[in-house]
Amino acid sequence: xxxxxxxDIAIIGAGPVGLFAIFEAGLLKMRCxxxxxxxxxxxxxxxxxxxxxxxxxxxxxxVMAQELVDNLVHQAEPFNPGYTFGERIETLExxxxxDFHLVTNLGTEIEASAVVIAGxxxxxxxxxxxxxxxxxxxxxxxxxxxILDPEQYRGKKTIIAGGGDSALDWAIYLSExxxxxxxxxxxxxxxxxxxxxxxxxxxxxxxxxxxxxNTNLSTVHGNGxxxxxxLLNTRxxxxxxVDTDYLVPLFGxxxxxxxxEGWGLNITKNAIEVNTDDYSTNIPGVWAIGDINTYKNKxxxxxxxxxxxxxxxxxxxxxIHPGVKYTMKYTTVNGISSF
Numbered sequence: 001x002x003x004x005x006x007x008d009i010a011i012i013g014a015g016p017v018g019l020f021a022i023f024e025a026g027l028l029k030m031r032c033x034x035x036x037x038x039x040x041x042x043x044x045x046x047x048x049x050x051x052x053x054x055x056x057x058x059x060x061x062x063v064m065a066q067e068l069v070d071n072l073v074h075q076a077e078p079f080n081p082g083y084t085f086g087e088r089i090e091t092l093e094x095x096x097x098x099d100f101h102l103v104t105n106l107g108t109e110i111e112a113s114a115v116v117i118a119g120x121x122x123x124x125x126x127x128x129x130x131x132x133x134x135x136x137x138x139x140x141x142x143x144x145x146x147i148l149d150p151e152q153y154r155g156k157k158t159i160i161a162g163g164g165d166s167a168l169d170w171a172i173y174l175s176e177x178x179x180x181x182x183x184x185x186x187x188x189x190x191x192x193x194x195x196x197x198x199x200x201x202x203x204x205x206x207x208x209x210x211x212x213x214n215t216n217l218s219t220v221h222g223n224g225x226x227x228x229x230x231l232l233n234t235r236x237x238x239x240x241x242v243d244t245d246y247l248v249p250l251f252g253x254x255x256x257x258x259x260x261e262g263w264g265l266n267i268t269k270n271a272i273e274v275n276t277d278d279y280s281t282n283i284p285g286v287w288a289i290g291d292i293n294t295y296k297n298k299x300x301x302x303x304x305x306x307x308x309x310x311x312x313x314x315x316x317x318x319x320i321h322p323g324v325k326y327t328m329k330y331t332t333v334n335g336i337s338s339f
Contacts, residue, residue, distance in 0.1 A: 230242075
């Protein structure tokens with residue numbers, strides 16, 4: 001049975017600009033629900049470089065990417081937003097004025113009065129290894145490209161493929177849950193932090209995980225559900241068959257517009273054209289803010305996205321409440337609880 005959600009604004013993308021839009025909309029007493037294909041809030045900041053320092057956020061000489069995300073989530077909490085993670089909006093249908101129907105790849109349905117696309121560079125899709133037949137075991141049949149619920153792997157045989165921080169961190173974490181854990185990396189050196197590499201090597205030395213370096217995924221096996229993966233050592237050219245319940249390739253993410261290319265939006269060079277008066281799109285009731293949009297003299301900066309979120313929110317308010325006059329209040333005078 002599909003989950004059905006009703007909200008004022010459906011925000012596609014839970015990166016920093018989407019998160020700040022919750023706050024701006026909340027000041028106008030509009031509730032938001034965010035949908036993101038990644039398993040947590042933060043977009044690129046959390047998934048790709050959580051420990052990267054950012055220097056151009058007003059009031060912060062420097063702030064770590066994940067710290068900024070955590071602060072934005074905390075700032076939005078008073079306005080009680082909803083979140084759907086690990087799902088991608090597949091269809092967007094405008095049924096009537098102020099009546100949008102969105103459906104995710106997992107069947108979650110969202111009814112919204114307005115839609116805001118804050119998808120950064122687009123929907124981040126996993127980079128998939130070139131293994132024949134891999135797609136046969138997607139969608140609950142053994143191959144996952146991100147880990148949403150670690151408990152799913154408790155007591156299971158699992159193979160993780162990759163050599164970055166995500167692969168290393170999950171190998172360390174799942175080593176305590178899985179009955180058997182195999183880490184496969186195509187090189188003999190890792191791209192992750194030295195501390196994580198040291199922990200993984202220690203786990204391998206103690207027999208807690210099976211480590212295969214200079215190794216590629218060769219073939220996947222199973223009848224309806226994954227039950228084994230053949231690994232190929234590129235140095236010795238030897239193959240080994242590893243029994244497994246799950247294969248988790250963690251080769252990073254690639255930004256793509258994905259399904260939104262078919263929604264009727266005006267798109268130029270993989271970005272959505274907007275009206276700079278309020279960052280509305282060619283579809284009435286749909287706005288686009290942040291790196292996903294394009295206009296003359298566009299700057300892809302987080303602080304520019306924050307500015308766009310503020311103007312967008314006032315435009316959405318007028319769209320949802322036509323003719324209703326709103327008097328601008330200042331948070332420095334009124335605080336947050338009065339909004």
